[in-house]
Amino acid sequence: MLLLFIFTFSSFVTQAEIVGDAKNGKKLFKTNCGACHKLDKIMVGPALTGVTERRSEEWLLAWIKDNAALRASGDADAQAIYDEFGGAPMNAFPFLSDQDIYDILQYTIEGDPVVAPGPGVTPGANVPVAEPKDYSLYILLVLGVLFALLLAILIKMRNTLKVVKGEDPESLGDDIRGIWGAFARNKFMVTIATITVAVFFLAELYWYLMGVGIEQGYQPVQPIAFSHEIHAGENKVDCNYCHSSARHSKTSGIPSANVCMNCHMMIDGSEIADASGNLKYDGEPSPEIAKIYESVGWDVNTKKYIEGYEQKPIKWVRIHNLPDLAYFNHAQHVSAGNVECQTCHGPVETMEEVYQYSELTMGWCINCHRETEVDVKNNAYYEGIHDKLAEKYHGEKITVDKIGGLECGKCHY
Ligand code: HEC
Ligand code: HEC
Ligand code: HEC
Ligand code: HEC
Ligand code: HEC
Numbered sequence: 461m462l463l464l465f466i467f468t469f470s471s472f473v474t475q476a477e478i479v480g481d482a483k484n485g486k487k488l489f490k491t492n493c494g495a496c497h498k499l500d501k502i503m504v505g506p507a508l509t510g511v512t513e514r515r516s517e518e519w520l521l522a523w524i525k526d527n528a529a530l531r532a533s534g535d536a537d538a539q540a541i542y543d544e545f546g547g548a549p550m551n552a553f554p555f556l557s558d559q560d561i562y563d564i565l566q567y568t569i570e571g572d573p574v575v576a577p578g579p580g581v582t583p584g585a586n587v588p589v590a591e592p593k594d595y596s597l598y599i600l601l602v603l604g605v606l607f608a609l610l611l612a613i614l615i616k617m618r619n620t621l622k623v624v625k626g627e628d629p630e631s632l633g634d635d636i637r638g639i640w641g642a643f644a645r646n647k648f649m650v651t652i653a654t655i656t657v658a659v660f661f662l663a664e665l666y667w668y669l670m671g672v673g674i675e676q677g678y679q680p681v682q683p684i685a686f687s688h689e690i691h692a693g694e695n696k697v698d699c700n701y702c703h704s705s706a707r708h709s710k711t712s713g714i715p716s717a718n719v720c721m722n723c724h725m726m727i728d729g730s731e732i733a734d735a736s737g738n739l740k741y742d743g744e745p746s747p748e749i750a751k752i753y754e755s756v757g758w759d760v761n762t763k764k765y766i767e768g769y770e771q772k773p774i775k776w777v778r779i780h781n782l783p784d785l786a787y788f789n790h791a792q793h794v795s796a797g798n799v800e801c802q803t804c805h806g807p808v809e810t811m812e813e814v815y816q817y818s819e820l821t822m823g824w825c826i827n828c829h830r831e832t833e834v835d836v837k838n839n840a841y842y843e844g845i846h847d848k849l850a851e852k853y854h855g856e857k858i859t860v861d862k863i864g865g866l867e868c869g870k871c872h873y
């Protein structure tokens with residue numbers, strides 16, 4: 461506690477000119493700046509940790525409120541940083557008050573809460589300060605209740621012992637009677653305490669689930685228990701066999717039931733063995749595969765399509781879904797970029813049920829574009845411009861951002 465206080469204090473001392481509320485700043489940062497900035501990492505814009513050391517207070521106020529105006533006024537620093545980021549413009553924030561901006565800047569100074577800094581961290585070096593709101597309160601509460609319960613049990617045992625020895629249980633134990641004894645004997649109190657803690661926990665869990673990356677890991681139940689592990693894993697069916705449009709169009713698409721029928725006309729599942737080698741369905745067709753038959757109108761007995769059958773498409777539940785404002789193209793990545801499906805979708809061939817493996821946030825797209833080198837040499841796609849690029853970035857790595865992978869218009873309609 462004292463340590464934390466000292467850290468907080470020293471960061472105020474070294475950056476005395478800016479006094480803001482980091483907590484409010486964090487909120488403002490998340491809603492207004494988070495799409496383009498991180499504290500510790502370059503994204504669309506520069507990392508903002510330490511910005512108050514690089515720039516003066518007036519400059520920051522002017523820049524954040526209207527950077528275009530600052531540039532137009534002939535400010536050399538403003539022009540330089542703009543050029544450094546390839547002319548990607550930052551929006552203006554005329555609606556932020558000076559205090560709002562101080563709050564945001566205070567947040568860039570204090571940073572995100574981390575686990576209490578251990579020994580060996582140099583004080584004063586912008587050590588992020590633990591926010592008061594963490595889980596220790598709840599842990600304390602639980603420990604308190606556990607302690608009370610333990611005490612109750614001990615008292616009970618002690619009293620039982622007294623009874624065994626023929627003594628009056630109430631006559632002894634004055635030493636622990638006091639407030640704890642009364643508390644532990646009072647079932648009502650114990651119940652209330654337990655309920656309180658449970659409610660706190662559930663509330664916290666709820667907010668946690670609402671708040672963070674709920675879509676990453678999204679794994680809905682599908683209408684047919686289709687397993688990528690069986691198909692792409694064990695049976696080594698190529699991804700492109702079923703997701704054939706990934707190579708040449710925007711979407712990968714989900715195969716129609718007719719694609720399933722290429723194999724499942726022959727494989728009705730009656731020969732599938734379970735783990736111990738017995739027939740899984742006693743020689744009957746698999747009920748899961750039967751759902752494909754029901755969709756297309758296939759009669760297992762006659763091995764023919766039912767005439768005049770009205771086909772019912774399988775209603776797969778979509779897992780990956782970008783918001784409408786973003787544009788993503790599979791062919792660009794799979795064919796031109798030679799990016800493996802698994803880089804973005806994870807080890808699908810081991811998934812019995814597919815889940816969303818990556819964040820699918822703007823930061824995720826951008827980070828990869830900053831880090832991934834474009835394979836311009838052995839790529840028909842770049843034949844025309846390869847030499848020009850090589851000349852411009854003489855010897856440097858050509859990453860996706862250098863060919864325009866950070867331009868807003870490329871990913872936004
Ligand atoms: C749409 C993307 C975007 C948003 C949103 C955005 N910025 Fe920026 N920011 C940039 C870019 C890009 C730069 C680099 C300069 C340039 O290209 O104009 C930058 C530069 C900066 C700089 C100058 C950093 C330096 O090292 O000089 C500061 C400070 C800054 N932004 C603060 C903010 C704050 C605070 C917010 C939120 C209120 C915000 N930005 C929102 C894109 C953005
Ligand atoms: C036999 C056909 C088949 C093969 C082979 C196959 N898939 Fe699929 N894939 C499907 C079907 C059907 C679905 C929809 C049901 C589901 O989500 O499990 C699907 C769903 C997906 C999804 C989720 C789509 C969404 O809703 O967002 C991804 C990602 C995916 N497949 C990737 C792959 C990758 C990568 C491979 C190769 C390792 C592969 N698939 C091989 C048939 C196939
Ligand atoms: C390239 C051939 C092929 C294609 C295409 C194919 N499957 Fe399969 N499928 C198999 C094989 C092989 C098995 C495993 C059979 C075994 O273990 O005996 C299987 C097993 C299954 C099972 C497991 C049945 C059970 O009860 O355990 C289901 C469900 C299934 N497939 C659904 C589908 C669906 C839906 C599609 C279309 C999206 C599809 N399959 C496309 C070859 C294929
Ligand atoms: C660079 C990352 C990336 C790579 C590589 C990639 N995907 Fe995707 N995939 C995505 C994103 C992002 C979405 C969501 C697209 C949307 O909502 O518009 C998606 C969606 C899908 C879907 C859902 C249907 C659709 O088309 O929107 C399937 C199926 C899929 N991918 C399969 C594949 C397969 C198969 C491969 C390899 C041949 C592949 N993906 C390679 C990022 C990738
Ligand atoms: C795993 C790395 C990776 C991820 C993740 C990724 N990309 Fe890309 N992206 C690439 C590569 C590599 C290229 C270059 C392809 C080429 O050679 O044209 C590219 C190119 C692009 C281009 C074309 C850029 C240009 O100037 O031609 C767009 C647009 C794009 N990506 C959008 C997205 C979006 C939107 C997302 C997130 C939903 C995303 N990317 C996620 C690797 C990635």
Ligand code: HEC
Nearest residue numbers: 495504548782783786820821822825826865866867868871
């Ligand atoms: C490489 C692709 C890519 C580039 C370049 C890109 N964006 Fe985005 N952006 C996305 C994706 C994908 C999303 C949706 C992310 C999500 O749902 O969390 C998004 C979301 C946003 C949002 C909504 C933020 C939110 O939290 O919902 C804004 C605003 C935005 N982008 C502005 C910009 C601006 C301005 C630029 C140019 C400086 C830019 N983007 C460049 C891919 C990109």
